[in-house]
Structures are given as C-alpha cells and as structure tokens.
Amino acid sequence: MLQKVVRSTIIDAPIERVWAVLRDFNSHDQWHAVVDQSRIEGGQASSQVGCVRAFSLKDGHFIREQLLTLDDVQHKSTYCIVEATVPLQRYVATVTLKPVTDGRRTFWHWESTFATPPGQERELRDMVAQGVYEAGFENLRRHLQQGADLRAPGSAPMPTALPQPCRRVVVSNYGGPAVLVAQDGEVPAPGPGQVRIRQRAMGVNYFDVYLRRGWIPALLPLPGTPGMEAAGTVLDVGDGVTGLMPGDRVACMTPAPGAYASVRNVAVEHVVRLPAAVDDDVAAALLLKGVTADYLLRDLGRVQPGARWLVHAAAGGVGLLLCAWARRLGARVVGTVSSEDKARLAREHGCEHVIVTTDYRFAQGVRQHFGDGADVIVDGLGDAAFEENFEALAPCGHWISLGQASGPPRPVDPGLLVHKSATFSRPVAFAYVATRARLAERAQRVWDALADGTLKLPPIERHSLEAAARAHERLESRKTTGALVLVA
Ligand SMILES: NC(=O)c1ccc[n+]([C@@H]2O[C@H](COP(=O)([O-])OP(=O)(O)OC[C@H]3O[C@@H](n4cnc5c(N)ncnc54)[C@H](OP(=O)(O)O)[C@@H]3O)[C@@H](O)[C@H]2O)c1
Incomplete structure (x- = not known):
C-alpha cells in the first residue's frame, strides 16, 4: 500500500521570492539543513524538466531525484526518486505554492506518495514529514530572512530564469491618447546588472504625454512603451546585482521610458527598495514627483525661509508635493490652478495664496501678493505662460522651466534675462538621481517627508494598465488633482 505524506505552511515572503528558490531543482543544498552536497547530472539546467539531481545527505545517504514537471504559472513542480540508499520506493512528490491574499505571504503545500518495506511505514512517514x-x-524561512543581507558580490548567481509573459502599453504612431494600446509581450531573464520587476503600479507623468505626442522621438522611437517610473516586486536579478533579492518590494525611475508594463527589466542603479509602509501605488505616485520636488527645493532653488516661490499647476502631481514641502521649509508659496476646487486643495497642501486662471494670466496677482514678484518660479506650463512668467519674476529671480504642458517654450534670449538680472534653468530630474546612492537618498527623503507629515498624501487616481489612454485623457483634461497611476 502506498503511504501518503501531506504538509503545508505559510511563508512570510511573497510567492515570487519563495518560487525563485524552489523552482531551482538544485538549490536545496543552500537552504535545507539535511542536504550536504547536490549537483545536476549531465550539465543540464536546474530548471530543465527531466534533469536529475544527485545529492548526499548529512547522515551519509545518497539520493538521485528527477524533475518531472515545472509550472511557472501555477508555481508547481513534481519530482520522483530514481535511486536512493534510503528505502523509499516509488516516491513522487509535488510542491505547490499559492499567494496568500494579502500578497506578501505564500502558502506552501508539499505532498508525496511512496511505498516502504513492511514494518518501516511509520518510521519513513515520520522521516519524510518531519525530517524533510x-x-x-523552517530552513527555507531562515534562508529567506538571511538572503537579502548575505548576497554579496561574487556570490552564487541566481537561478536561470525563463522569459516572463507581460502586458505592456505600446505606441505605434505618435498622437492622441488612443495611440496607447496594451499588448501581450515577453520579458527575457535579466541581463548583467539588471533587475526583473513584476510592476504593480506605474506613475503617469505629464512627460509621458510629450513622448506619446512625438515631441521627443529620440527618446521614444516607434514602436515604444512610455512611462518613467513604477513600483512592484523583484522577480529575479542578473549577474552582478547586489542588495536586492527576489521578492523585495522596489520602485524605479528610469531615464529611458518603458514603465507602462506589468513586467520589466531595469538597470539596478534606477531601483530603490521600498519601506513596508509605502504601498506600490503610493510609491508609483510619489517617486519621480517627490524626487523632483526634492531637487527643486534643495539643489536648484536652494529654498530659504521667507523665499517667495510661484508654483504653477499647484494642485497637480508635482505641484501639491512642492507646495507642501516648500512651505515646511519656510518658503512662502503662491500657486496657480484652473478651478476653485483645485485652489482649495492647493491651500490645504501649503499654498498661502492661490490664483485661479485658465488663460495663464497671473503676473499681476503674483506681484500684488509678493510685492515685486517671485524669487523662484517653477514653470511646468511652457509657451503660453512665457511673458507672464517673466513679468511675475522678481529682480535677481530664478525661472525654472520644468515642463511644457501648454507647448514647448520658445528659446530664452539672454538679453531678456539681463533686464532682471535673472537666471534661467531647464533641469531634468534624472540628472539629479544619476547614481543608485543618490536615488536612494532622495527617495528616502520623500518617504520620510510622507511619514513625518511634511507631505500629505495627495489624491491618487487609479486606472488599469489597459486603460492608459483614459488616464492620459484625464491628465490632459486639466481635471485631475494629485497623481495618476496605472495598476496591473
Ligand atoms: N523637468 C523635470 O525634472 C520634471 C519632473 C516632473 C515633472 N515635470 C513637469 O512638471 C509639470 C507637472 O507635471 P505632473 O506630471 O505633475 O502633471 P500635473 O501637474 O499633475 O498635470 C499638469 C497640469 O498642468 C496644468 N496645465 C496648464 N496648462 C495645461 C494645458 N494646456 N494642458 C494640460 N494641462 C495644463 C493643469 O493644471 P491647472 O489646470 O490647475 O492649470 C494640469 O493639471 C509638467 O510640466 C511636467 O512636464 C518636470
């Protein structure tokens, strides 16, 4: 009669992290304490169905097992003993993982059937159930807890992984929101220095609109996938990647687009680990915009108590963060918005005075409120507000041309700036997070600012990845407040 052993447990790690270990048929000598040494025979890959692992146990026994099935979708594998010095006969085992519904834990079911010599049924059942x-x-739990810290340069490479299916938004022709079309795709295993991420939330930025319209074709050649930031979970990492493990929650912002996708390979220098308190959609909503507020205030605008700042689109994604943070650092902030509802929100996030305008008429209001104008103008509006911005600038003021929601700005003549002894900047956020350490430092300041109440969580409007076109329509309609994210 066949014996049956069934055991299950919950592992406090996401399914991708547990599966990355278990799907490697030759990983058990790294995590299971009873296994001494293991190798795959014949030089086959350890995820190749049919491969045989030959291993010794610490008690001196020797076993050969064959991988019978491996299913990356169901997270399930089956294997059998083909030869063993332990008297387990016709042993067939199945490992199955399921995500626990909160998404961060994994249900692990392990079962087997086998025959035994007469009289040894109970002893061998106990040995399999408890000893194996x-x-x-327990051993895998400990292995996962230690893993992220122990993985150092030169350590064993991660298991060879298969291409992963994904959904991604593809632009085949530049144009309106309708050119954003979701398609099936495939993401290969991460290359050296890359991290493959299961992306659950992607930030929508006004910059994505410029790319979609074809304003910067060199950055989005056709067909191309827009999107500069996302958050999710590490699936696996390529050679040379340190400090990140499968299952780690991360966010990324990349100078090249491609983020509107459910799975993506990203160079590790553009990836930051997320604190447990920051959910994926919050990270995708805040990373690029928060980093932008951080460099504008600390580096480019060198904010000082009492400095007079003019922030356009003050109820928008960047705008709300910038107003709140500038105010906390002692600046005085005037904002422009296009509706009374937006004005209310901007005030709640730190604007001391809000000008409501739909036709870029604000210079007079700014000068009335600030006296001779703004010391710093953060201008995401572009061409339609060109004259008004210069008019609103105080002597020796700094005009930061951040974006171009109303159209690409005309070139600035130095002869114009001399009238106010003004300075003019045209910055790009990615230049301020050029290294992994710099990105981590700025991102941490954003999470800290959120945690200590400096930043109030802005409204986040969520759309499915499939509905990227709708998200762009909404962003361009001027009706949104706060940030928009796509979720997969
Ligand atoms: N250079 C960088 O490092 C960097 C980084 C991030 C963002 N940016 C720029 O910062 C600006 C804000 O970006 P965001 O992603 O946070 O977007 P957002 O502010 O949430 O949305 C854009 C806002 O611009 C205003 N707007 C004015 N004229 C518009 C027009 N003709 N069409 C559409 N909107 C118009 C609207 O606010 P009202 O209706 O209230 O006027 C709209 O809500 C953008 O210009 C973006 O390119 C630059």
Whole structure:
C-alpha cells in the first residue's frame, strides 16, 4: 500500500521570492539543513524538466531525484526518486505554492506518495514529514530572512530564469491618447546588472504625454512603451546585482521610458527598495514627483525661509508635493490652478495664496501678493505662460522651466534675462538621481517627508494598465488633482 505524506505552511515572503528558490531543482543544498552536497547530472539546467539531481545527505545517504514537471504559472513542480540508499520506493512528490491574499505571504503545500518495506511505514512517514518537509519549511524561512543581507558580490548567481509573459502599453504612431494600446509581450531573464520587476503600479507623468505626442522621438522611437517610473516586486536579478533579492518590494525611475508594463527589466542603479509602509501605488505616485520636488527645493532653488516661490499647476502631481514641502521649509508659496476646487486643495497642501486662471494670466496677482514678484518660479506650463512668467519674476529671480504642458517654450534670449538680472534653468530630474546612492537618498527623503507629515498624501487616481489612454485623457483634461497611476 502506498503511504501518503501531506504538509503545508505559510511563508512570510511573497510567492515570487519563495518560487525563485524552489523552482531551482538544485538549490536545496543552500537552504535545507539535511542536504550536504547536490549537483545536476549531465550539465543540464536546474530548471530543465527531466534533469536529475544527485545529492548526499548529512547522515551519509545518497539520493538521485528527477524533475518531472515545472509550472511557472501555477508555481508547481513534481519530482520522483530514481535511486536512493534510503528505502523509499516509488516516491513522487509535488510542491505547490499559492499567494496568500494579502500578497506578501505564500502558502506552501508539499505532498508525496511512496511505498516502504513492511514494518518501516511509520518510521519513513515520520522521516519524510518531519525530517524533510517540516524541517524544510523552517530552513527555507531562515534562508529567506538571511538572503537579502548575505548576497554579496561574487556570490552564487541566481537561478536561470525563463522569459516572463507581460502586458505592456505600446505606441505605434505618435498622437492622441488612443495611440496607447496594451499588448501581450515577453520579458527575457535579466541581463548583467539588471533587475526583473513584476510592476504593480506605474506613475503617469505629464512627460509621458510629450513622448506619446512625438515631441521627443529620440527618446521614444516607434514602436515604444512610455512611462518613467513604477513600483512592484523583484522577480529575479542578473549577474552582478547586489542588495536586492527576489521578492523585495522596489520602485524605479528610469531615464529611458518603458514603465507602462506589468513586467520589466531595469538597470539596478534606477531601483530603490521600498519601506513596508509605502504601498506600490503610493510609491508609483510619489517617486519621480517627490524626487523632483526634492531637487527643486534643495539643489536648484536652494529654498530659504521667507523665499517667495510661484508654483504653477499647484494642485497637480508635482505641484501639491512642492507646495507642501516648500512651505515646511519656510518658503512662502503662491500657486496657480484652473478651478476653485483645485485652489482649495492647493491651500490645504501649503499654498498661502492661490490664483485661479485658465488663460495663464497671473503676473499681476503674483506681484500684488509678493510685492515685486517671485524669487523662484517653477514653470511646468511652457509657451503660453512665457511673458507672464517673466513679468511675475522678481529682480535677481530664478525661472525654472520644468515642463511644457501648454507647448514647448520658445528659446530664452539672454538679453531678456539681463533686464532682471535673472537666471534661467531647464533641469531634468534624472540628472539629479544619476547614481543608485543618490536615488536612494532622495527617495528616502520623500518617504520620510510622507511619514513625518511634511507631505500629505495627495489624491491618487487609479486606472488599469489597459486603460492608459483614459488616464492620459484625464491628465490632459486639466481635471485631475494629485497623481495618476496605472495598476496591473
Ligand atoms: N523637468 C523635470 O525634472 C520634471 C519632473 C516632473 C515633472 N515635470 C513637469 O512638471 C509639470 C507637472 O507635471 P505632473 O506630471 O505633475 O502633471 P500635473 O501637474 O499633475 O498635470 C499638469 C497640469 O498642468 C496644468 N496645465 C496648464 N496648462 C495645461 C494645458 N494646456 N494642458 C494640460 N494641462 C495644463 C493643469 O493644471 P491647472 O489646470 O490647475 O492649470 C494640469 O493639471 C509638467 O510640466 C511636467 O512636464 C518636470
């Protein structure tokens, strides 16, 4: 009669992290304490169905097992013993993982059937149930807890992984929102220095609109996928990647687009680990915009108590963060918005005075409020507000041309600036997070500012990845406040 052993447990790690270890048929000598040494015979890959692992146990036994099935969608594998010095006969085992509904934990089911010599049924059942399965649960738990810290340069490479299916938004022709079309795709295993991320939320930025319209074709050659930031979970990492493990929650912002996708490979220098308190959609909503507010205030605008700042689109994604942070650092902030509802929100986030205008007429209001104008203007409006911005600028003021929601700005003549002894900047956020350390430092300041109340969580409007076109329509309609994210 066949014996049956069934055991299950919950592992406090996301399914991708647990599966990355278990799908490697030759990983058990790294995490299971009873296994001494293991190798795959014949030089086959350890995820190749049919491969045989030959391993010794610490008690001196020797076993050969064959991988019978491996299913990356169901997170399930089956294997059998083909030869062993332990008297387990016709042993067939199945490992199945399921995500626990909160998404961060994993249900692990391990079962087997086998025959035994007469009289050894109970002894061998106990050996498999406790010595192999229950001990294995504990050992893998410990392995995962230590893993992220122990993985150092030169350590064993991660298991060879298969291409992963994904959905991605593709622009085949430049144009209106309708050119954003979701398609099936495939993402290869991460190359050296890359991290493959299961992206659950992608930030929508006004910059994505410029790309979609074809204003910067060199950055989005056709067909191309827009999107500069996202958050999710590490699936696996390429050679040379340190400090990140499968299952780690991360966010990324990349100088090249491609973020509107459910799975993506990203160079590790553009990836930051997320604190547990920051959800994926919050990270995708805040990373690029928060980093922008950080460099504008600390580096480019060198904010000082009492400095007079003019922030356009003050109820928008960047605008709300900038107003709140500038105010906390002691600046005085005037904002422009296009509706009374937006004005209310901008005031709640730190604007001391809000000018409501739909036709870029604000210079008079700014000068009335600030006296001779603004010391710093953060201008995401572009061409339609050109004259008004110069008019609103105080002597020796700094005009930061951040974006061009109303159209690309005309060139600035130095002869114009001399009239106010003004300075003019045209910055790009990615230049301010050029290294992994710099990105981590700025991102941490954003999360800290959120945690200590400096930044109030802005409204986040969510759309599915499939509905990227709708998200762009909404952003361009001037009706949104705060940030928009796509979720997959
Ligand atoms: N250079 C950088 O490093 C960097 C980084 C991030 C963002 N940016 C720029 O910062 C600006 C804000 O970006 P965001 O992603 O946070 O977008 P957003 O502010 O949430 O949305 C754009 C806002 O611009 C205003 N707007 C004015 N004229 C518009 C027009 N003709 N069409 C559409 N909107 C118009 C609207 O606010 P009202 O209706 O209230 O006027 C709209 O809500 C953009 O210009 C973006 O390119 C630059």
